[in-house]
Amino acid sequence: MIFHPPILALIGASGLSAVVLGGAGLFAGRLLAGWDPTNGSERQIGLEKTTHLVSTVVAFVLTLEAASLVLFAFNADRMAPLFVGAMCAVGTLNASVWGFPTLWAKIAVFFAAFVWLAVDRVDLRARDWALIRPKYAGLLILAPLVLAEAGFELAYFLDLKADTITSCCGKLFGEDKPALGGDLAALDPRVALWALGAALVAAIGLGFGARRRRWAAVALGPVALAAFGVAIAAVISAIAPYVYEQPHHHCPFCILKREYGHVGFALYLPLFVATGAGLAAAIVAALPGTTTSRATIRTAIGGLAKTSAIGFTLFGAIAAALVWRSGLALIG
């Protein structure tokens, strides 16, 4: 199945990312070992010049990685007719043991890349290399993650066979299924929506308050991550059935399909951006800056936290609109 155009594009993108991040990782090791901004040696000047290249190429491949997450999900949905038993992306991902690990790896890379790019931007604005060491230490975490993701993706696509019989969302997100998907599907929609409301209020409140209070920015990270988890649980338990207007259809992937107006993309995009920005605000706030860079860092934290708050607000508004418009009444 490797000769499928989106698969070729995805493999090309992840291959390019792996090569670039591999090289960037090696440079990160060199920089962490020999970085000394007080030294005017040729080696130090070379390192300073190369940081511009690394920032640019890593920003490029991480943007590519973010786009490839959307392309991967879209393609998984589009390939469903090729597998017996597949009705949506879940069936395509279930067609190989590497399907869901690839998706999780891509999501992890998306958030890690978001945080790294935010730190990089702040560091470039700060002008005194305030965050250079933590930034390149972060690259040493990001590089293996991207390499692993490229490996998972290649294994997944090589393992895909056209005659595979797979199981789809009805099996994974059935209320009577003993796995996590079944537990989330069986969650009381009233509880799920209340929990979502509470999580969104907490995340939005911290997001708007983070500019003035550093602790709020640091707290925004775990709260945004928790809100992301609660939001996914709410989508499975309540929001998806409202979209399908079927109480027992809980799939969080079918809402990406054309017949539901691709509404899933409108729902997930602000959620992912909000979570990424929240995590980035927390990490930037937690990093030790320099005296001269304090104002730049504070402005950046404020911008990221505000983006996170707006993203969660948007997600909440879209989710509420979907529930409001639905002809289904899950809660009496």
Next chain:
Amino acid sequence: MRAAFERRRHLVDFAVGSLARHPTKNLGLVVTYALVVFLVGSVMLYGSAIRREAAAMLSSGPEITAQAMVMGRHDMSTSADVAALKGLRGVRRIEPRLWGYLWDSAGAANYTLMVPPPSDAAHAVGKGEAIVGEGVARARKLKPGAMLFLVSPSGKFLKTRVKSILSSDSALVSSDLVLVEEADFRAFFELPADVWTDVAITVTNPREVTTVAEKAALKLPRHRFVTRADMSRTAEALFSWREGLTLALLAGALVAFAILAFDKASGLSAEERREIGILKAIGWETGDVIALKLVEGGLVSGVAFLVGVIGAWAHVRFFAAGLFAPVLEGWSTLYPRFPLAPSIDALEIATLAALTVAPFTAAILVPVWRTATADPDAVMR
């Protein structure tokens, strides 16, 4: 926020001016880039259009086709087999079909001779009549009312009058078709009265197709049951594979283009070097120069991508993708002539961008960085 927007607007203005100052170099790059997008885009748009056409064609076929098998090869079904299937729950209609292939030495092509099913009143033919596909009409220069003479492999002669020619809307499946009456067909191929080529089974509830096929297989273990979903999957997989393979073959062109882009971005003229030197001397930072060059690259990509996609769309829509059609659709003497309506969706655009814009951008990053980090005095001297 406003300041950042203004900064970007000025950067774009400056980049447009910079590109306009070197028209020959940039025009050459845009034309080559657009050509690459056009080639890759044509393959993708044609592939998706033909897949959609195949899916639309199969959607009107029977849900299940039963074929008798002997020693792994197709055999004729009998009336007893058809009778055995009658009474299956969930089945709306069972239609035994008669069809076969005929090599026509006069037209140097293979025809598909078929008896129209009784449910298809629109294509009913009487004794001595025939309805022909547009490919057959083209090969034999036939018009309604003309005579069509066919000779069977055993030398039997069939004389028919053309009743009508099938619409070109269904050409993908009917181009090589000749519809004749049952008695004419049996006499021509010397078939006994109780045998059939295969059996078409129409199922009431599409969700029960698999169950009905399993139950039918228990009744007729000597038959294989091919569902419409199986055929759709095969068509989708086959055309996707051909499309992907063609794209893989174009990888060499993509690499060559990336090398060209790298070379163009690396080979700065003396004037361009001086320009960058001046910018750095008046206070532009390395990051600003990188941003400027990336905006220039983005503008080149945007224009070339747009031109390439429009060209690819026109190539498929108005010229039936003449450059790639034989590779993607296969070959036949009576290959149907049918208009394809390419449709561009987000997945196609994203894939096309990943296959063309991403390599271009990757190729110019290092030259851009080299340019941006050069010392002003060194580049101006």
